[in-house]
Amino acid sequence: MDPDPVHDMIPETAKVEIAPAGVEGAVRLSEAKPGDRGVIVDVRAERHAGDHGVDVGELQRRLLEFGFVEGARIEVMFEGAIWRDPIAVRVDDMRIGLRRRDAEDVWVLLDAR
Amino acid sequence: MSDAALPMARIALVGNPNSGKTALFNALTGSRQKVANYAGVTVERKEGQISAPSGRTISVLDLPGTYSLRARSPDEVVTRDAVMGKLAGEDPPDVLVCVADATNLRLVLRLILELKAVGRPMVLALNMYDIAQRQGLRIDLEGLSRDIGCPIVTTVATRKRGIEDLVAQVDGLIAAGTLRAANTWREPDAGQIRDAHREAQRILKANVRAPERPDTFTGKVDSVLLHPVAGLLILLTLLFVMFQAVFTWSKAVGDLMSDGFAGLGAFISAHLPAGLLTSFLTDGVISGVGSVLVFLPQILVLFFFIILLEDFGYMARAAFLMDRIMGGAGLHGRAFIPLLSSFACAIPGIMATRVIDNKRDRLTTIMVAPLMTCSARIPVYTLIISAFIPNRPVLGVLNLPGLVMFGLYAAGILSALGVSFITRRVFWRGAVEPFLMELPAYKLPDPVNVARSLFLRGKIFLTRAGTIIFPIMILVWFLSSFPGAPAGATDPAINYSLAGRIGHFIQPALGPIGFNWQMTVALIPGFAAREVAVAALGTVYAIGAADAAPGALAATLQHHWSIATGLSFLAWYVFAPQCASTFGVVKRETNSWFWPGVMLVYMTSLAYLAAFIVYQVARASGLG
C-alpha cells in the first residue's frame, strides 16, 4: 500500500529540482524542516497539473494573497505528526498553516545555519 | 436638522477573518440584530441597526470575512457582491467599514487597496488597538489615513472603545453624501497581487514601526499546542472534556426537560377527555416541541466550547492538527468542526459546513455528518444495551456495556471516514483542495461576545431546526394516529394506523435482519427523530408512558427479542437515516432533493448490510 496517498499523486517529473534562475541554493518550502528560516525568492505557478482542486495559477494567487510573496521572511515552526504534514510557518509577522503539497511552488533561500 | 425622519442608511462591515468583526458588529448594534439567509444561497446574513446621534438609523450588514474580493467560496461571493452593490435583493451600502486587526495589517492593507478600487466611501476601523498599544506598536494614523485615502478610527470592540467615533465618522460621510467613484475593480492576476503587496509593504514601512514588545505568548503556547505529539494529546483531552460536559451536565438538564414535557403531556391527558385533540396535543405538539427542545442544552454546551475555542484562536490549530488524519480520508481540515458538532446533532453540524470553501469538500462532509453518533441515538443505544448486554467487567477496569457504547461511537467515526475515503477515491478522484489557513494570535475570549454568539446559535438552531422538525413530528403523529383503532380492538391503536400498515408491509423485507413487525412499526414514527423509537417501541408493546418504570421496556424487549435481534437493531441504528429533519436540512443546504436522496439510499444500504451481518453472525454463534 502506498504510505502517503496524497503525496504520491504528484508525478515524479514535478519533483525535479529546478532552482529559480539567478538564485543558487533555493529550496522548495515543501521540503523545509522546522527551524529553517529564510527569504522567499520565488512563487511560481508550475506544479503538476491534474490532481488538484484548483489550477496552478489559482494556487499561486492564493499563496500570494496569504502573504507568500518574494522578499517575505519565512520560518518553519511546526510540522504535523503524520508524514510531517501540514506545516506551520511564520510569514513576516503572521502564522499560516498549509500542506506541504501546496507549498511546492514557494522557493526559499535558507539562511546559513 | 429637522425631526423629519432621515432616510435609513446602509453600511457593510468587511475585513479579514479574526479581525474582530463579529465583536465590532456586536458593539455597534447591541441586541438589535437579525440573522437570516441571503436570498437563494445558504450564507448567513447578519444585520443590525444603529441609531446615530443625528437621528439617522443606520443598518449594518456583517459580511463574511475574506482576504480578497476574488471570491472563492459562496461566503466570499456574497462579500464581493455586497461590497459592489450587486447582490440580488440587497440595497448597495452607502459606506464600507473595513475592520482591521491593528497588530496584523499586512494582508488587510492589500484588501483595502482592492476595496478602494470599488469606489465606495470607506472608513477603516483599526481594531484591537488595545493589543497594539500593549505591544508598543507605533502607527502614524494621519500618515496611514493619507496613504490609503480614507478616515481611520481606532477601536477596541470588546471594550466598546471608539464605537461612538466610528458611528460619527460613518454618519458624517453619509451626511456629506460623499460621491461614489467609478468601480474600477478587476480580478487581479498574480502580478497585480504582487504589486499590491509591494504597495502595502511601502505603506506599512512608512507608517508603522515594529512593536517594542512583540507578542511572544502565541509562540510559546503554540510550541505546546502545535507540538506533533503533545498537541494531539491535548486536543484529544479537550475533546474528552467536551463530551463529558455535553453528556453529563447537559444531559441532566435535558432529562429534566424531557420529564417536564412528559409531565405536561400527562397533565393534559388527565384533564382533557381522551380523544383526537388530546392525542394531537400530547403526542403531536408537546412531544414535537419537546423533541426539539431537549437537544438544546447539549447543543448549547457543545457550542459554548466551540465558540470559546474559536475566539481563543484554537480552532484553527485543531484543524491544523487534524488535517492529515482527516485528509487521509479525503476530508478537509475545516471539516473538523462540523463533524464535531454532529456528535450533538447532525443539523447544526451540517449547517456548520458552510465554512468549507470547496463545494465537493463541503458535500462530502454533509454526506458523512449523520454517521457521527448524535445524541439522539443515545437513548436507543442505552435501552438496547441495558436489555441485551450483560453488565460484566472486562479486563478488570472496563465494563461490557461501556465498551459496547464505545464501539458504537467508533463504528460511527470509522464509517464516516470510510465513506468519505471511498467518495474521494471513486467519485471525485484526485481533486484535493489546497489547505491554507491563518493561525491567528491567541486572544482572551470576551464573555459578552461568547454569550451573544451562543444565544445566536441557539436561536438559529431553534428556528431552523424547529421549522423542519415540528411539521415532521405532526406528520408522523398523523401517520401513527389515522385511521384510529376499530371498536373492540385489542392491539395498540398504532397497529391499525397508516404507520402500522406501512410497518407490516415492509416487515418481510426486514425479516433477514431479524426485525419483527413491532420493530418495523416502531421504525415509522422513529423516522421523525432517532430517540422517538424508544417511545414508539413502548407504544407498540403497549407500555403506557404512565407505568414506564425505568427498565420496564427493557424487560419487555428482553422477553420478546433474541439477543441477535437486539444486536442487529443496534447495528441498524449506527447507520440508518432515522431522522427526517436531517434530510430537510440537507435539502436546504444543497438546494436539491438529489443529495438527500443519495444519503437515504447509501445510509439505508449500510444499515441493512450491517444489521444483516450482525444478525446472521450472532445467530450462527448461537445467540438467535
Ligand SMILES: Nc1nc2c(ncn2[C@@H]2O[C@H](COP(=O)(O)OP(=O)(O)O)[C@@H](O)[C@H]2O)c(=O)[nH]1
Ligand atoms: N483585546 C481585544 N480583543 C478583541 C478585540 N476585538 C475582538 N477581540 C477578540 O478577538 C477574537 C476574535 O474576534 P471575532 O469578533 O470573533 O473575529 P472575527 O473572526 O473577525 O469575527 C475574540 O476572542 C474577540 O473577543 C479588541 O478590540 N481587543
